[in-house]
Amino acid sequence: MGPLEESYLVSALRSGWVAPVGPELAAFEREIADRVGVAHAVALSSGTAALHLGLLALGVGPAHVVVVPTLTFVATANAVSYTGARPVFVDCDPATGNIDVALLAPLLEQLRSSGRQVGAVLPVDIFGSCADYSALLPICAAAGVPVVEDAAEALGAVHRGRPAGSFGHAAVLSFNGNKIITTSGGGMLLSDDGVLAERVRYLSTQARLPLPHYEHPEVGYNYRLSNLLAAVGRAQLRRLDHMVTRRRQLRKLYADLFAAVPGVRLLAHSDDLSNCWLTCIVVDPEAAGWRARDLADHLAARGIETRPIWKPLHLQPAYAGAEALVTGAAQHLFENGLALPSGSVLTEHQRATVLTAITAFLDN
Ligand SMILES: Cc1ncc(COP(=O)(O)O)c(C=O)c1O
Numbered sequence: 001m002g003p004l005e006e007s008y009l010v011s012a013l014r015s016g017w018v019a020p021v022g023p024e025l026a027a028f029e030r031e032i033a034d035r036v037g038v039a040h041a042v043a044l045s046s047g048t049a050a051l052h053l054g055l056l057a058l059g060v061g062p063a064h065v066v067v068v069p070t071l072t073f074v075a076t077a078n079a080v081s082y083t084g085a086r087p088v089f090v091d092c093d094p095a096t097g098n099i100d101v102a103l104l105a106p107l108l109e110q111l112r113s114s115g116r117q118v119g120a121v122l123p124v125d126i127f128g129s130c131a132d133y134s135a136l137l138p139i140c141a142a143a144g145v146p147v148v149e150d151a152a153e154a155l156g157a158v159h160r161g162r163p164a165g166s167f168g169h170a171a172v173l174s175f176n177g178n179k180i181i182t183t184s185g186g187g188m189l190l191s192d193d194g195v196l197a198e199r200v201r202y203l204s205t206q207a208r209l210p211l212p213h214y215e216h217p218e219v220g221y222n223y224r225l226s227n228l229l230a231a232v233g234r235a236q237l238r239r240l241d242h243m244v245t246r247r248r249q250l251r252k253l254y255a256d257l258f259a260a261v262p263g264v265r266l267l268a269h270s271d272d273l274s275n276c277w278l279t280c281i282v283v284d285p286e287a288a289g290w291r292a293r294d295l296a297d298h299l300a301a302r303g304i305e306t307r308p309i310w311k312p313l314h315l316q317p318a319y320a321g322a323e324a325l326v327t328g329a330a331q332h333l334f335e336n337g338l339a340l341p342s343g344s345v346l347t348e349h350q351r352a353t354v355l356t357a358i359t360a361f362l363d364n
Pocket of ligand 1: 045046047048049072073075076124150152153173174175176185186187
């Protein structure tokens with residue numbers, strides 16, 4: 001956050017539009033839609049809300065199962081649960097961490113032949129790298145299953161010339177505080193389908209009809225983004241390219257640092273059109289002679305925060321007993337992966353401190 005965000009926010013505040021309605025919202029939606037190349041955008045209070053309403057607008061409900069990668073943030077599966085549908089987890093590609101597309105066709109066939117109705121497939125663009133949509137979309141189309149792209153982390157990434165957020169029947173962005181651009185909290189539903197987008201907009205505003213009195217044909221939600229936060233988002237969007245560049249530079253520094261280190265690889269490093277939201281390493285303890293958690297401890301002792309890669313959702317108590325088609329790939333990443341400091345606002349000095357601390361660990 002800097003002077004640009006401050007000036008946008010102050011001007012929105014002074015305009016008097018201090019509500020989840022106003023000109024900043026409309027402008028933010030238009031600017032994101034143009035940036036991603038989709039026809040419609042609906043700004044919402046979180047990415048989770050956008051996933052929830054996107055699924056509802058596709059008709060997903062208690063009769064359905066929804067295919068969700070097991071390696072993702074819990075919000076992806078929670079949104080499915082809110083609709084009354086059940087998530088069926090599928091494992092990831094060990095090289096990228098994204099949904100293992102080779103498992104998808106057999107899983108959809110297995111679900112179909114056992115009489116389950118698949119409401120949607122919900123691929124996630126993990127850590128800012130797009131899922132393999134070139135392979136995934138034809139499989140889902142052949143099975144007649146709609147796709148909702150969870151691009152919460154991936155604004156600014158590209159897959160074969162198409163921006164993240166433009167795949168599937170609908171896509172979702174998050175503007176949570178840790179995302180590549182933020183409104184402190186917020187999200188967006190993107191779609192080329194105007195009917196779907198309008199349904200989401202209506203559900204997000206308590207399902208109120210545009211009449212002079214309050215008329216609600218069904219139960220809706222209070223999921224709209226504040227006009228003030230949309231103003232912050234507009235300022236952040238102007239700096240998106242700069243933030244992606246900063247994160248890509250940092251990714252390159254890590255890549256160079258670990259290039260000659262045995263037993264260490266960067267997750268999805270070959271995807272140079274990632275927005276590099278988060279840089280993760282995967283450690284083979286046998287070949288490296290140390291474990292990911294050893295490096296984490298070394299850095300923590302120097303005040304540098306790292307995180308394990310997500311614990312897969314099929315291993316989470318909240319989803320105990322859920323159906324899952326797993327190969328062990330996500331569990332391997334959880335046990336051997338480490339997310340490194342990746343923020344665009346890290347100063348040169350902070351970057352150097354992190355890299356020096358890692359070098360010292362490796363030299364030991
Ligand atoms: C992959 C993924 N999906 C969904 C979400 C949910 O977004 P939000 O926090 O805006 O609800 C997040 C991030 O928080 C995420 O990383």
